[in-house]
Amino acid sequence: MDHRASQTHPALQEITIRWRGGFGYLSAWAGEGDDNDEEIRRCRIEYLGSEDWAFALHDPATEDYTPAVLVTGSRIGSPTDAYDTAALAHLTDYQK
Known part of the structure; x- marks a missing residue:
């Protein structure tokens, strides 16, 4: 993920994933x-x-997670698809 982030959002320090189940x-x-x-x-x-x-x-207003459609148009995809979709919603201030 960090490599993908460095290509699309170089102002970010890193991307972390914490696992729970x-x-x-x-x-x-x-x-x-x-x-x-x-x-x-x-x-x-x-x-x-x-x-x-x-x-x-992630919805910052409610601090909850809402099922969503990926940029591919599907509800199921890869972690990279999830990164790309979430970046459109949360990281516009950090784009190249």
Whole structure:
């Protein structure tokens, strides 16, 4: 994920995924690499088996995750599809 982020959003420090069961929670980090970095929660991915992943977009207003359609038009895709979709919603200020 960090390589993909560095290509599309070079102002970000890193992308992290924290795992809880079959769910992965993607966050972007913006800042100078110190204690003041901003965490931008992006999305949740859910492993469905094989190469299939479900996607839910983070809603900062409710601090919850809502199932959403990926940029591919599907509800199931890859973690990269999830990153690209969430970036459209949450990372416009950090694009090239």
